[in-house]
Amino acid sequence: MTQEALDPDVGSRASGRTEETYGRFILSSRHNHFVSDGRASQGAPGEAIFAGELLLASLVSCGLGLVHASARERGEPKPDVKLTAQFLRDINDPTRFASLTLTYEFSATARELADIYVNHFTSKCPIYNTLKRGGPIEVIVQAG
Known part of the structure; x- marks a missing residue:
């Protein structure tokens, strides 16, 4: 059964299936397919x-995409920016993260403009906002 394509401005869909190897999965979204593994500690x-890295990668993709969108909307040149996301598990409750940190590093961008770009991300990204409403997220901006 074929599912109707979603308008990417309204919704998205991803799916996955198990592979012959225990703990290995084939994931798909639109026409893109890739492999994901469970952690070695789970066998x-x-x-x-x-999975946790995919979550981080989705935040990074949204974060960089919205920074570029903000620059374009403002008529500014495309900023040279790096975004790193990391989480630490809660040692008392492994079902949640103790922290989720996003660090923006802008090259040759004034701090004021970097803050505008990051505020655009934090006000528009549904991934970020869904996570933020469910737990603590810290955003760090580094500009130079």
Whole structure:
């Protein structure tokens, strides 16, 4: 059964299936397919990107995309920016993260403009805002 394509401005869909190897999964979204593994500590291969890293990667993609969109809307040149996301698990409750940190590093962008770009991200990204409403997220801006 074929599912109707979603307008990417309204919704998205991803799916996955198990692979012959325990703890290995084939994930798909639109026409893109990639491998994800469970963590080695769970008896999975632990070689391919795992779920927590996919979450971080989605935040990074949204964060960089919205920074570029903000610059374009303002008529500014495309900023040279790096975004790193990391989480730490809660040692008392492994079902949640103790922290989720996003660090923006802007090259040759004034701090005031970097803050405008990051505020655009934090006000527009549904991934970020869904996570923020459910738990603490820290955003760090580094500009120079």
